Amino acid sequence: EAGVTQSPTHLIKTRGQQATLRCSPISGHTSVYWYQQALGLGLQFLLWYDEGEERNRGNFPPRFSGRQFPNYSSELNVNALELEDSALYLCASRIYGTKQETQYFGPGTRLLVL
Amino acid sequence: DQQVKQNSPSLSVQEGRISILNCDYTNSMFDYFLWYKKYPAEGPTFLISISSIKDKNEDGRFTVFLNKSAKHLSLHIVPSQPGDSAVYFCATSLIQGAQKLVFGQGTRLTINP
Numbered sequence: 001e002a003g004v005t006q007s008p009t010h011l012i013k014t015r016g017q018q019a020t021l022r023c024s025p026i027s028g029h030t031s032v033y034w035y036q037q038a039l040g041l042g043l044q045f046l047l048w049y050d051e052g053e054e055r056n057r058g059n060f061p062p063r064f065s066g067r068q069f070p071n072y073s074s075e076l077n078v079n080a081l082e083l084e085d086s087a088l089y090l091c092a093s094r095i096y097g098t099k100q101e102t103q104y105f106g107p108g109t110r111l112l113v114l
Numbered sequence: 115d116q117q118v119k120q121n122s123p124s125l126s127v128q129e130g131r132i133s134i135l136n137c138d139y140t141n142s143m144f145d146y147f148l149w150y151k152k153y154p155a156e157g158p159t160f161l162i163s164i165s166s167i168k169d170k171n172e173d174g175r176f177t178v179f180l181n182k183s184a185k186h187l188s189l190h191i192v193p194s195q196p197g198d199s200a201v202y203f204c205a206t207s208l209i210q211g212a213q214k215l216v217f218g219q220g221t222r223l224t225i226n227p
Contacts, residue, residue, distance in 0.1 A: 004157070006157075031213070033214065033215070035215075035217075041219075042203070042217045042218060042219045042220060043158070043203065043205075043215075043217040044217075045214040045215065045216070048213060048214060055213070056213065056214060058214065088155070090157050090158070092157075092215075101146045101148075101163070101165075101207060102148060102160055102163055103148075103160075103215055104160060105150070105157035105158045105159070105160075106157050107156055107157045108155070108156065108157050110155065
């Protein structure tokens with residue numbers, strides 16, 4: 001069974017540009033989560049999507065947004081990029097509505113803002 | 115406000131011995147706890163989990179212990195192997211409600227031959 005996939009693996013942008021990161025969950029998983037791991041910091045929760053809707057967001061500015069498509073894949077958009085947005089962005093998926101709480105992570109997209 | 119703390123940034127253990135990684139949390143409402151292993155530039159790999167109704171869960175070389183009164187979680191790896199060298203994150207969540215994972219800062223485990 002294929003795991004969570006993310007694209008691209010690396011992304012280089014300049015300040016002020018927009019970045020789009022993509023995630024495909026494990027087949028059968030309906031919930032997608034986004035996390036940010038900035039250099040030297042732990043994993044911080046960004047966004048949670050389920051059934052096409054945003055269910056919760058972390059303490060990040062509105063220029064971090066996303067969406068979930070009918071096939072449960074997801075996009076994370078970061079507008080007006082700032083240098084401190086450079087980080088590893090991780091996507092995770094799980095089956096929502098069951099007692100299976102484990103989130104399974106993809107390999108991440110490393111975003112570098114110059 | 116660090117709700118989940120891993121107070122040891124690093125740990126070095128001899129191959130074949132036991133590795134013990136610790137984690138403390140502040141919110142007594144957390145009811146699901148997980149350990150992930152992470153290599154550089156890769157996503158976290160799920161290792162083992164435990165719900166708040168249990169105090170121990172074992173899977174092969176990995177055992178997680180939960181002490182709810184102390185709000186303390188630990189991961190035991192025995193015997194430790196060189197391939198266990200990685201950063202280990204503990205994470206907690208609420209089964210109901212926000213569903214997000216709250217992570218500790220991680221502990222870098224090095225297994226020495």
